[in-house]
Amino acid sequence: MTRHVFYRLTVIVGLAVALACSTQRAFAQTDAAPPLPKTDVVVWHVPAFDALPDDENGRLARYGRSIIEATYAHIGPDVANPAARYAGNNLACANCHLRAGLKKFGLPLIGASADYPAYSARSGTVSSLFDRVNQCLKRSMNGQPMREEDRPMQAILAYLDVLSTNIPADATITGAGAGAMPELDRAADPSRGAIVYARNCADCHRRDGLGVRRNAVLPEMGYAVPPLWGPDSFNDGAGTARLITLANFVHDNMPNGTSWIAPTLNPDDAWDVAAFVLSQPRPQLAGIERDFPDLLLKPVDAPYPPYADRFPVEQHRFGPFAPIRADIARLKETRGEIPNPNIR
Known part of the structure; x- marks a missing residue:
């Protein structure tokens, strides 16, 4: 992917402290030379888009920034042009990638362009950034893929390229992902999470979890507060449909306005309220059972079978995860890989 380089008028988006969560990259080594040490990017220098x-x-x-901020208005299921209806719900990318991908530990998009191509365990192939965007459309937006030549796709890729202008290809960024709380030594409890939700989340997301539309009769105007479940939310194949991702996201960012530096919820509450949200109904992704050709590379919190290990779906959904990890480590040592039986 060509890097669009802009040299002037950068803005400093944030400063980080010692806690680092690195974006993982998986590239096959072409020789036996040891990998070079990676640069740790602490301060994000992002070009000023309006300049x-x-x-x-x-x-x-x-235009790409606008799509990220108001996806529903450009490619949502109710836009005027039927050919532009790539998203299957009225969410915005920025509902998960906070501040349009500029918030630390708010699933930032800084560095995404520099991270690809990368090996995808979910598909078992090397994926481009274009492929990764389409996976978000298919899963988080419950929609359908775009062609690479489609202007909205080109705009999203251009936006991501600008965000990575000052990120070296061999770098890791401080503040990537959603954070990494200590995991529970028990299963997360959806029943207890319902109490946490009522106390901390329902005033914004509503007690029914269906969010707050900007206009009840014009769905193409999106949500002032996004739904957390129901037919207009992300489907069960999305990254946020996994407990570890959602619990850390909640802990570091919710209620809205929370900073990872000073979380509002304690870790137990974050784990349990995330379990409550993920216990609610949401769209189902067809063909999800074919994810992860090598089941030993499947995340321990993937909430759908098949699995390489002996643990039930419920434990994969809510934990505890340490016993699953131990079993996976043993299987990797003894088996090497376990093919997904649903892939022929």
């Missing part, structure tokens, strides 16, 4: 040149690349990147 980008008024040329095709600048306009495309700003």
